[in-house]
Amino acid sequence: MSKKLEDIHKRHAIIKSIISSQEIYNQTQLVKVLKHNGIKVTQATLSRDLTELGVGRVPTAKGATYKINAMGEEPSLKLHVADEIVSVISNESLVVIKTLQGRAQGVALFLDKSILTESIGTLAGDDTVIAIPRSTKTIEKTINQLKNILGIK
Amino acid sequence: MSKKLEDIHKRHAIIKSIISSQEIYNQTQLVKVLKHNGIKVTQATLSRDLTELGVGRVPTAKGATYKINAMGEEPSLKLHVADEIVSVISNESLVVIKTLQGRAQGVALFLDKSILTESIGTLAGDDTVIAIPRSTKTIEKTINQLKNILGIK
DNA sequence: TTTAGCCTTGTATAATTATTCACAATTCTG
DNA sequence: CAGAATTGTGAATAATTATACAAGGCTAAA
Numbered sequence: 001m002s003k004k005l006e007d008i009h010k011r012h013a014i015i016k017s018i019i020s021s022q023e024i025y026n027q028t029q030l031v032k033v034l035k036h037n038g039i040k041v042t043q044a045t046l047s048r049d050l051t052e053l054g055v056g057r058v059p060t061a062k063g064a065t066y067k068i069n070a071m072g073e074e075p076s077l078k079l080h081v082a083d084e085i086v087s088v089i090s091n092e093s094l095v096v097i098k099t100l101q102g103r104a105q106g107v108a109l110f111l112d113k114s115i116l117t118e119s120i121g122t123l124a125g126d127d128t129v130i131a132i133p134r135s136t137k138t139i140e141k142t143i144n145q146l147k148n149i150l151g152i153k
Numbered sequence: 154m155s156k157k158l159e160d161i162h163k164r165h166a167i168i169k170s171i172i173s174s175q176e177i178y179n180q181t182q183l184v185k186v187l188k189h190n191g192i193k194v195t196q197a198t199l200s201r202d203l204t205e206l207g208v209g210r211v212p213t214a215k216g217a218t219y220k221i222n223a224m225g226e227e228p229s230l231k232l233h234v235a236d237e238i239v240s241v242i243s244n245e246s247l248v249v250i251k252t253l254q255g256r257a258q259g260v261a262l263f264l265d266k267s268i269l270t271e272s273i274g275t276l277a278g279d280d281t282v283i284a285i286p287r288s289t290k291t292i293e294k295t296i297n298q299l300k301n302i303l304g305i306k
Numbered sequence: 307t308t309t310a311g312c313c314t315t316g317t318a319t320a321a322t323t324a325t326t327c328a329c330a331a332t333t334c335t336g
Numbered sequence: 337c338a339g340a341a342t343t344g345t346g347a348a349t350a351a352t353t354a355t356a357c358a359a360g361g362c363t364a365a366a
Binding site for chain 4: 041042043044045048053063147
Binding site for chain 2: 010050051054056057058059060064093105108113120121122124125130132133142
C-alpha cells in the first residue's frame with residue numbers, strides 16, 4: 001500500500017500550507033480539509049505526518065491550533081512549499097510567484113514569515129503571490145531567496 | 154476551594170520554569186515533577202494551566218514536549234481601523250500596510266475612502282494592503298496620513 | 307453574619323492524538 | 337525475475353489531553 005515518495009512530499013507540503021493559512025483545531029478537521037484538496041488519508045496518518053513535520057499544537061482563545069514550528073530547525077521544510085511554487089517572475093519593482101491553484105495564500109504566508117527577509121509584504125490571490133521588495137535594489141536578493149528554496153541555481 | 158491569585162501565579166511560574174529547564178513529555182509527568190516541588194495538582198488542572206499559559210506541545214525525535222512561546226499568538230480582535238493596522242512600510246514606489254488576519258479588505262476600504270487622498274488606489278489581500286501613491290513624490294504624504302491615524306509621530 | 311456570585315479544583319468522562327498490528331505496495335538483492 | 341526487506345497505510349485501540357459537572361472556598365453587599 002506504500003505510496004510514492006513524491007505523493008508524501010506533496011501531502012506534507014499541502015498540510016503545511018493549510019496549517020499556515022487557516023486555523024486547524026484537530027486532526028479530524030484536517031482529514032476533511034485534505035479531502036477537499038483531493039487527498040484522502042486517515043487521522044492516524046496525519047498524526048504521523050504532523051510529528052514528522054514538527055508541527056506543534058498551541059492553545060489559543062478559540063482552542064488549540066496547529067502551528068508550524070517557527071523556532072524549529074527543519075530546513076527541508078522549505079522543500080514542501082517549493083512543491084507548490086510553479087514559477088517566479090519579476091520586473092523592476094515586483095516579484096510574481098505562481099503557485100498551484102488555491103495555494104497562493106498558504107505559500108504567501110509561509111514565505112512572508114520565514115524566507116523573504118527583503119520583502120516588505122506579500123499579496124496573495126488564488127494562484128498568484130506578489131512579493132514587494134524592501135527596495136527596488138533588493139529585488140535580486142528576494143529572487144535569490146526564492147530560487148534557493150526551489151533548489152535552482 | 155478557590156486559591157489565592159498569588160498561589161496560581163506561583164504555580165504558573167513554576168510550571169514555566171520546569172518546562173523551560175527540562176523535557177516534559179506529558180501532563181502526568183508534570184504532575185509528578187510539581188509534586189517534587191511541593192505543588193499538588195491533578196492532570197486536569199495542568200491541562201487548564203497550560204492552556205492559560207499558551208504552552209504548546211511540539212513533536213521532537215524523542216517525543217512531543219511542551220514548549221513555552223512555541224509559536225505566535227493571536228492578536229485580539231478590536232474595533233477601530235487603527236487597531237487593525239499592524240505596520241506600515243514602504244519602498245520607492247509603494248506603501249505596504251500589514252493588518253490583522255482577514256482585516257485587510259476592511260482596512261483598505263476605509264483608508265481608500267477617507268484617509269488616503271494621495272493614493273490612486275489600494276489592493277487588499279488577507280492581511281496586507283498595498284497603497285499606490287499618485288506619484289512617488291507623494292509617498293511621504295501617504296505615510297504621514299497613515300501615521301496620523303495610528304497616532305504615531 | 308448571611309447570601310449571592312464567582313473562582314478554582316478534582317473526579318469522571320469525553321475528545322483527541324499516538325501507537326500497535328496486519329497487510330499490501332515498493333524497493334532492494336542477488 | 338524471485339524472494340526478502342522496507343515502507344506507508346488503515347483499523348483498532350491505547351495513551352494523553354480537554355471538559356462537564358459538582359463541590360468548596362473566597363469576596364462583596366446587605
